[in-house]
Amino acid sequence: MYYNLKHTDSMPDWKAGYSKAWFIGIRPAYKDDKGLLAHEVEHVRHWWYSLGFSSILYLLSKRFRLWAEVKCYKVQLEYAADRDLARRVYALRLAAHYNLGITVSEALDALGG
Numbered sequence: 001m002y003y004n005l006k007h008t009d010s011m012p013d014w015k016a017g018y019s020k021a022w023f024i025g026i027r028p029a030y031k032d033d034k035g036l037l038a039h040e041v042e043h044v045r046h047w048w049y050s051l052g053f054s055s056i057l058y059l060l061s062k063r064f065r066l067w068a069e070v071k072c073y074k075v076q077l078e079y080a081a082d083r084d085l086a087r088r089v090y091a092l093r094l095a096a097h098y099n100l101g102i103t104v105s106e107a108l109d110a111l112g113g
Helices: 034-049 053-060 062-077 083-097 104-111
Strands: 004-007 017-020 023-026
Touching: 017 034, 023 034, 034 053, 034 062, 053 062, 062 083, 062 104, 083 104
Parallel strands: 004 023
Antiparallel strands: 017 023
């Protein structure tokens, strides 16, 4: 799958990476983080498989945004040294930063055990 990777600090402080269409940005401090790259590549996969429609759904639908982020965080969890700790951190991010209107407990449930 094609994607264009750039190392940059040009993103909100709480983020370590982002993806837009087939472009991925990852902070230089995280350039060797395979889990983070896998998370962002999963977003790119959603974009390619939906022929770009996922970008619109992501903006308009909290349900889709939750599905997409949970799917990507689950991919990232596969690379975590301490999966339980990573799952809690990802749940905090889901509850705080994605305008999903969910609690940390709901985010933990979505991420599974």
